[in-house]
Amino acid sequence: MNNKEQNITRRDFIANTAKTGLAIGLVGAGVTDTFASIIEVKSPNAFATGFAQTPLAYAYPALEPNIDARTMEIHYTKHAAAYATNLRDAAKEENVNTSKPLENVLASISKYSVKMRNNGGGHYNHELFWSIMAPNTGGKPEGKLMEAIVASFGSYEAFATQFETAAKGRFGSGWAWLSVTADKKLVVSSTPNQDNPLMDVAEVKGIPILGLDVWEHAYYLHYQNRRPDYVTAFWNVVNWKAVADRFNAVL
Numbered sequence: 020m021n022n023k024e025q026n027i028t029r030r031d032f033i034a035n036t037a038k039t040g041l042a043i044g045l046v047g048a049g050v051t052d053t054f055a056s057i058i059e060v061k062s063p064n065a066f067a068t069g070f071a072q073t074p075l076a077y078a079y080p081a082l083e084p085n086i087d088a089r090t091m092e093i094h095y096t097k098h099a100a101a102y103a104t105n106l107r108d109a110a111k112e113e114n115v116n117t118s119k120p121l122e123n124v125l126a127s128i129s130k131y132s133v134k135m136r137n138n139g140g141g142h143y144n145h146e147l148f149w150s151i152m153a154p155n156t157g158g159k160p161e162g163k164l165m166e167a168i169v170a171s172f173g174s175y176e177a178f179a180t181q182f183e184t185a186a187k188g189r190f191g192s193g194w195a196w197l198s199v200t201a202d203k204k205l206v207v208s209s210t211p212n213q214d215n216p217l218m219d220v221a222e223v224k225g226i227p228i229l230g231l232d233v234w235e236h237a238y239y240l241h242y243q244n245r246r247p248d249y250v251t252a253f254w255n256v257v258n259w260k261a262v263a264d265r266f267n268a269v270l
Contacts, residue, residue: 160262
């Protein structure tokens with residue numbers, strides 16, 4: 020798939036996304052256009068992210084055997100909780116208005132500290148991660164999301180292969196993503212550490228609708244060094260309705 024970003028004006032993109040309440044400006048950045056420094060979320064349907072950790076919607080054992088209860092508990096109560104705490108500390112230190120969505124900060128993350136980048140990304144990424152998984156899910160997407168996947172990748176199978184390759188091939192710690200680009204296409208990408216496609220520093224930019232954590236703490240207790248097995252098992256817990264809801268919010 021060609022990931023080359025297409026030029027688009029601020030006015031045209033805002034007009035195209037106005038019905039969802041999500042306005043994303045675009046600014047020139049030399050050779051290519053990038054997402055601008057502010058994302059204004061004006062509707063709950065845009066899935067705005069706050070600065071506090073939200074309760075997990077399911078019990079720790081709910082995703083077994085694909086993700087074990089002990090990993091879920093440690094991941095949520097230790098790793099993700101630390102990102103949320105450190106993010107609020109960074110926001111206080113850098114005079115960030117926490118009544119506005121975190122997405123605003125991420126879109127101009129290059130203006131902030133490394134602490135804000137690591138913890139802002141870590142918090143956002145995990146909040147999305149928990150929300151797109153659920154017990155008794157899996158299978159394949161349907162409706163407009165499936166149509167968009169086929170249009171962008173040729174088939175669901177081709178998309179799944181590309182996504183798995185991004186997840187398995189990420190060297191060290193990071194994430195694999197399915198995102199909606201400015202021209203409303205779907206793209207698969209991978210980011211290091213706790214970066215994500217919303218950030219102005221991301222190589223491939225977009226609005227994430229599906230993300231997979233491939234840090235070792237997300238799978239090592241159960242899978243040890245077998246990251247590919249963890250990536251394959253992930254499909255069994257993907258809540259495609261939640262992913263579709265995110266997709267539809269930015270159409």
